[in-house]
Amino acid sequence: MNYQQMAVPPRSAHLWRYTPWPRIHPTKPEELPQADSIDFTFDSFAAEPFQRNGQSADIARVFLEESGGSCHRLIIDGRGETVHIHARASGHIAVGHLDLIVKGEATILLHLSGEAGWCGIHITGQVKANSHLGFGFINELDPNTKMLRCEDWGVDRDASLESATLSVGGFNCKSDLRANLNGTGASIRQSVTAHGQGARHDDHHIEIHHLHGHTNSDLVTNAACSGSSHYVATGLLTIAEGANGSDAGQVFRNLLLSEKARAEAIPELEVLADDVSAAHGAASAPIDASQLHYLMSRGLSPEESESMIVNGFLIDAFSNLQNGELTEQMRTRLTVHLECELKR
Amino acid sequence: MLRVENLHVSVEGTSIIKGLDLKIHRGEIHVIMGRNGAGKSTLANVVMGHPAYEITSGSIFFQGRPLEELAVFERARAGMFLSFQYPAVIPGVQVGTFLKKSVASVRDEPPKGRVFRKELNAAMAQLEMDKSFLSRYVNDGFSGGEKKRLEILQMLLLKPTLALLDETDSGLDIDALRIVAKGINQIAPEAGCLIITHYQRLLDHVKPHFVHAMIDGVIVKTGGPELALELEDRGYDWLDAAA
Numbered sequence: 001m002n003y004q005q006m007a008v009p010p011r012s013a014h015l016w017r018y019t020p021w022p023r024i025h026p027t028k029p030e031e032l033p034q035a036d037s038i039d040f041t042f043d044s045f046a047a048e049p050f051q052r053n054g055q056s057a058d059i060a061r062v063f064l065e066e067s068g069g070s071c072h073r074l075i076i077d078g079r080g081e082t083v084h085i086h087a088r089a090s091g092h093i094a095v096g097h098l099d100l101i102v103k104g105e106a107t108i109l110l111h112l113s114g115e116a117g118w119c120g121i122h123i124t125g126q127v128k129a130n131s132h133l134g135f136g137f138i139n140e141l142d143p144n145t146k147m148l149r150c151e152d153w154g155v156d157r158d159a160s161l162e163s164a165t166l167s168v169g170g171f172n173c174k175s176d177l178r179a180n181l182n183g184t185g186a187s188i189r190q191s192v193t194a195h196g197q198g199a200r201h202d203d204h205h206i207e208i209h210h211l212h213g214h215t216n217s218d219l220v221t222n223a224a225c226s227g228s229s230h231y232v233a234t235g236l237l238t239i240a241e242g243a244n245g246s247d248a249g250q251v252f253r254n255l256l257l258s259e260k261a262r263a264e265a266i267p268e269l270e271v272l273a274d275d276v277s278a279a280h281g282a283a284s285a286p287i288d289a290s291q292l293h294y295l296m297s298r299g300l301s302p303e304e305s306e307s308m309i310v311n312g313f314l315i316d317a318f319s320n321l322q323n324g325e326l327t328e329q330m331r332t333r334l335t336v337h338l339e340c341e342l343k344r
Numbered sequence: 345m346l347r348v349e350n351l352h353v354s355v356e357g358t359s360i361i362k363g364l365d366l367k368i369h370r371g372e373i374h375v376i377m378g379r380n381g382a383g384k385s386t387l388a389n390v391v392m393g394h395p396a397y398e399i400t401s402g403s404i405f406f407q408g409r410p411l412e413e414l415a416v417f418e419r420a421r422a423g424m425f426l427s428f429q430y431p432a433v434i435p436g437v438q439v440g441t442f443l444k445k446s447v448a449s450v451r452d453e454p455p456k457g458r459v460f461r462k463e464l465n466a467a468m469a470q471l472e473m474d475k476s477f478l479s480r481y482v483n484d485g486f487s488g489g490e491k492k493r494l495e496i497l498q499m500l501l502l503k504p505t506l507a508l509l510d511e512t513d514s515g516l517d518i519d520a521l522r523i524v525a526k527g528i529n530q531i532a533p534e535a536g537c538l539i540i541t542h543y544q545r546l547l548d549h550v551k552p553h554f555v556h557a558m559i560d561g562v563i564v565k566t567g568g569p570e571l572a573l574e575l576e577d578r579g580y581d582w583l584d585a586a587a
Binding site: 288289290291293294295296297298299300301302304305308309311312313314315316319 | 392393394395396415416417419420421425426428431432433434435436437442445446449450481482498502
């Protein structure tokens, strides 16, 4: 596939409805600028270079592949280690690719920061059979950075992936996160916490595909939006024909903190198997008056009460995770972010 | 301490309290009993400043000060406490964090960490609460009994001068009831207490000075502990004529 021969996807497509491709492209959609490399540092385990396979037909992935940037593969045969990867995006346009192959048990925290004008990151990963990975993505980019993030995960038989996102950086962000449950007993738990401030735009498209029976997925997104920020969460959950005994749930919750803040939450289900459990829910609302009253009746001022409710709401997205280390790390980063916000 | 004078309260245009008078002094335990919808919880909520309730006429004074001058959090800081019938769930906020911030807000001088922990441990031991409560989210997934215990724990730590307890005994088993009553008795000598209840059984453990029967938004009869027994025995129909 060649990027410049690809048509710009229409806004009618589920994936591009709220953040169309021209809006997230770094320059003009017909251009393919050559990117600088995102600078990755690994605190343990040596990464190796890798060749991308060029098999994707998705415009964002093709664009990232053809625009260059850095490529690293990390193979972990883990015994419960926690690996921190720091990714720094600098310059006008920065792109990076990371391929993760995990056997055994590990927790990986990817800290993305930097002041690049545009940042593109593509993460591919394979959680091998009977292995367990906790993966945390922490977006702490400069508030003026535009970001495109793509992830493609495969989870093998009896393996589990716990994926957590903390999205607090960048000005205009689009994330397209996809996971395939490739074998019986595979599971994914996914949590997304997003904090919208000012005019920040943040769009998460999350696809989970149950390709085999007796697979489980659980997705929670919590977004708090203030100012004139806009948060979008679109989900696509598919359960393939014959994937009986699968259990899937998706919940999208948005907290609207100002009159101009907007949020969209659109879960979609496509179930082709007979004997499955699949549920989804979405809610967007201002702060609950009874919560506010309860905290104020305990002596907290209206501002303190609102802050406590928002912090709790954001932290609560990580409640569905079972990896204690991942949960703690994500909570800590969120708390640091919120404390910094309070001091501004 | 609390003085309610000819109070009339509406909710969304519907009149609920229709001329209520009540005085509570320090060290007094008052009990209000009445049918569902009589206005008992409305009274507790309006005293605590719930925004859904509108005072259409009459006045409430706390320690000589008109309550309309005080916002909800200022009432709490002035020493008022409401144990909610249905406490709000606050996901993501750990009980320990919430208690510490709440105590720091209400007391003139926030206790030092070690002092607070000691106090907290003692109160939790008294209420037979496990320390794992502290890392749970406020009322999230709590049973009815656990919610009521957390309310009483807050009351013990906040040390109010006026405690309003809205059906704190509802849904409690005998052991939990005894524990909750112990908490009420602990603060009672130094505070005024207003207990709203449907049942006499809490009064086996807490000895009230006054029992009030409330019918259709007004107090129609006031007596001692024996009135609670009579209400439980005879119901409220015999008081309708007085309403």
